[in-house]
Amino acid sequence: MTEFIQQLLNGLSLGSIYALIALGYTMVYGILQLINFAHGEIYMLGAFTAYYLVFYFKLNFILALVLSMIITAGIGVVIEKLAYKPLRNSSRVSALLTALGVSMLLQNLGLKIFGGDPKAFPQLIPNKPIFIGDLIIFNQQIVIVVVAIILMVILEIIVHYTKIGKAMRAVAFDKDAAKLMGIDSNMVISFTFAIGSALAAAAGVLIGMRFNRIDPLMGMMPGIKAFVAAVLGGIGSIPGAVLGGLIMGISESLVVGYLSSTYRDAIAFALLIIILIIKPAGLLGKNIKEKV
Amino acid sequence: MEVYITQILIIIAINIILAVSLNLINGMTGQFSLGHAGFMAVGAYTSAVLAKTYGVNILLAILVGAAVAGVVGFIIGFPVLRLKGDYLAIVTLGFGEIIRVIILNMKITGGAKGLPGIPGGINLLISYTFAIATVIIIRNIMLSSEGRAFLSIREDEIAAEAMGVNITRYKVLAFIIGAFFAGIAGGVYAHFYQFLKPDSFNIFKTVDILLMVVLGGMGSITGSIIAAIILTIVPELLRGFSEYRMVVYSLTLIILMIARPDGILGKKEITDIISFKKRGA
DSSP, X not given: OHXXXXXXXXXXXXXXXXXXXXXXXXXXXXXXXXXXXXHHHHHHHHHHHHHHHHHHHOOOHHHHHHHHHHHHHHHHHHHIIIIIGGGTTSOHHHHHHHHHHHHHHHHHHHHHHHOSSOEEOOOSSOOOEEEETTEEEEHHHHHHHHHHHHHHHHHHHHHHHSHHHHHHHHHHHOHHHHHHTTOOHHHHHHHHHHHHHHHHHHHHHHHHHHHSEEOTTTTHHHHHXXXXXXXXXXXXXXXXXXXXXXXXXXXXXXXXXXXXXXXXXXXXXXXXXXXXXXXXTOSSOOOOOOOO | OHHXXXXXXXXXXXXXXXXXXXXXXXXXXXXXXXXXXXHHHHHHHHHHHHHHHHOOOHHHHHHHHHHHHHHHHHHHHHHHTTOOHHHHHHHHHHHHHHHHXXXXXXXXXXXXXXXXXXXXXXXXXXXXXXXHHHHHHXXXXXXXXXXXXXXXXXXXXXXXXXXXXXXXXXXXXXHHHHHHHHHHHHHHHHHHHSOBOGGGGSHHHHHHHHHHHHHHOTXXXXXXXXXXXXHHHHHHHGGGGGGGHHHHHHHHHHHHHHHOTTOSSTTOOHHHHHHHHHHXX
């Protein structure tokens, strides 16, 4: 039983990371119907931005996190303007492939600029184990969960209680109607990319700190898994992304703990397939009626 | 130098088989599949193990491997065809990854270390016989009533169903045929390189093939062939700038997608263009 709770707790902190990345996927998808495959690389850029900030300016955890989120948000907006905006009216497959191209580009630029060797991420918060009975919790795991919750609450407030949040929901609901009501959809889309990128950057900083190493290809697998999490919860749905992220993180921890770590990546997809076959729109997704 | 050119020509043949067969699923039937590398892996490993461990003739091994890939395509195709668009894409991507992880964990495939010592014997004649056969068969399928059913599903599923097209049957059929030919390509690949490792069949392999389909034009067999040739040769030409190769490659992809989102040929075939010219003259 202790073992089970231990894995559950490990899964919770991993799941918070997936949830943070999945939120970006789901928001962009909700507004543009675009699977932004480059989102995992944004997460990688967030980690590297923080790394260099700390390296050159010796910032503390909060400052490094916030600055990295702001800078990465800017990068996300630039990528959207350069690569995705020209394709707004073409087929979705071209947009999807462009996103894959951007993902490859960022990985290879990363390999070129940052170098291929993993870098040791500074321990901004010393890692201390906390013992509760037989359970071991690291204070960094608590930090991850707390930061994730704070960011999600902020997101919730932005989406539901601000003017720009209302505009985002309007564009997601019906882009043309929103435009007719005077909403600047380009601005809303940029803002969505900024928020999604900031959340992914935060996830990158947190995971860099937790596992102490970052490399230019680190975004690949978490990116795909966070995307699976977004689909699992019902793509386009914000609570769905959080739920999906937690399910992914916890099931992954359980598989590593009880089965074998080589099956870690397969289980994510197996879970996804089972849920999609039972509920084709994801757990919290809306079932859209076919139009004739 | 001659050996090098022969090698590239054989890789082109393999890529033509892959691109044309994925085009049947994605471009012509309109089912967005991202699991092609998985089918290719099934064909490659089945064929390799048959030839290496059981001493089966490689041509027979390739065909059996393709048949097994076709069966896997059927098993996968049946449950997932309830899903549409992006969801289908993600589930097929998931299946591709699961196939890779299973191969990674099997003993007979050599796991992560890979499978060396696969009997060789692929030459230009064999590879192009397979490539040309694939093109001719898929072309004939597209001209048959089955092909029209595929196209009708792409254009409008609901209308197709209303006209009495058995959607599930044709979707599964497209999946099986696509997987079969991906299996052929896998077999040729296995006996050409004589070494297999699970990582060669990850999502990036699928993306490579998908690129050929989209760049050539979804639904155009000629387009897929041209794109397969271009996308095999361009990385080779860039080998001189090996450090920036992938950067240039991905940039080219983005620019091409922005400049020509429908691919080189769109839905046209070379025969359309030629007959059009004749009429003009």
